[in-house]
Amino acid sequence: MPEGDTVWRAANDLRAALAGKVLTTCDVRVPRYATVDLSGHRVDSVASRGKHLLIRVGEASVHTHLKMEGQWQIYRPGERWRRPAHQARIILATEDSVAVGFSLGITEILELGQEQEAVGHLGPDLLGTDWDSSVAVENLRAADSEPIGIALLDQRVMAGLGNVYRNEICFLRGIHPRTPTRLAGNLDAIVDLSFRTINVNKSRRIRVTTGDTRPGRQTWVYGRRGKPCRRCGTRITEDTLGPDQLTERNIFFCPACQPFTPG
Numbered sequence: 221m222p223e224g225d226t227v228w229r230a231a232n233d234l235r236a237a238l239a240g241k242v243l244t245t246c247d248v249r250v251p252r253y254a255t256v257d258l259s260g261h262r263v264d265s266v267a268s269r270g271k272h273l274l275i276r277v278g279e280a281s282v283h284t285h286l287k288m289e290g291q292w293q294i295y296r297p298g299e300r301w302r303r304p305a306h307q308a309r310i311i312l313a314t315e316d317s318v319a320v321g322f323s324l325g326i327t328e329i330l331e332l333g334q335e336q337e338a339v340g341h342l343g344p345d346l347l348g349t350d351w352d353s354s355v356a357v358e359n360l361r362a363a364d365s366e367p368i369g370i371a372l373l374d375q376r377v378m379a380g381l382g383n384v385y386r387n388e389i390c391f392l393r394g395i396h397p398r399t400p401t402r403l404a405g406n407l408d409a410i411v412d413l414s415f416r417t418i419n420v421n422k423s424r425r426i427r428v429t430t431g432d433t434r435p436g437r438q439t440w441v442y443g444r445r446g447k448p449c450r451r452c453g454t455r456i457t458e459d460t461l462g463p464d465q466l467t468e469r470n471i472f473f474c475p476a477c478q479p480f481t482p483g
Contacts, residue, residue, distance in 0.1 A: 287325020
């Protein structure tokens with residue numbers, strides 16, 4: 221599942237493949253941008269911002285977001301793709317690399333000056349060079365009566381956390397995801413844990429929050445419905461939580477280790 225660490229690694233891969241090189245192919249398979257051709261231009265930089273990717277080419281910025289199913293893959297010229305061609309949304313190639321964005325949730329070509337319209341609403345980037353924990357804490361405090369499990373997924377609070385981290389951080393802090401943020405305890409500690417957890421995973425292909433990299437041992441509660449809590453043995457519960465039905469996501473928690481504190 222793409223979260224901020226996945227996007228950070230994708231940016232690194234794309235940077236290694238494209239940055240400083242001239243595009244020989246630019247094929248945007250999104251009707252609105254189908255006529256855009258950036259071939260012949262040099263890729264100046266690649267950056268991640270939370271869950272967003274920005275590939276800067278001259279006066280243009282290729283803005284993509286993986287959403288749930290998206291993925292960037294890098295190939296050698298002529299190499300067989302590992303995903304169906306009909307899933308490709310954009311292809312950027314140089315003399316020695318082909319970058320293909322598959323099933324991207326967002327694919328758009330912006331002017332450089334429009335980048336803020338795409339990512340300016342985001343809170344501090346947990347994996348960014350401009351990370352500011354104090355701003356993230358204040359943003360989280362402003363969530364007030366909103367459930368902590370919703371606030372942690374709000375990219376305006378801090379950018380990068382996804383559903384896996386949301387569930388794991390709530391467990392590690394002993395907080396039920398439905399607990400109002402103002403009753404969630406030490407917000408500085410929650411932000412610090414968020415920062416440390418995602419940063420320790422940013423260079424891993426397999427996300428681990430328990431410290432145990434063995435298959436089936438990587439998470440405390442996420443994806444473990446009905447299995448015994450690793451701390452107390454109580455069966456893990458699964459439910460859904462979100463600001464509305466369209467954005468509800470699964471939550472996993474231990475009823476004993478994470479008692480619900482109503483507002």
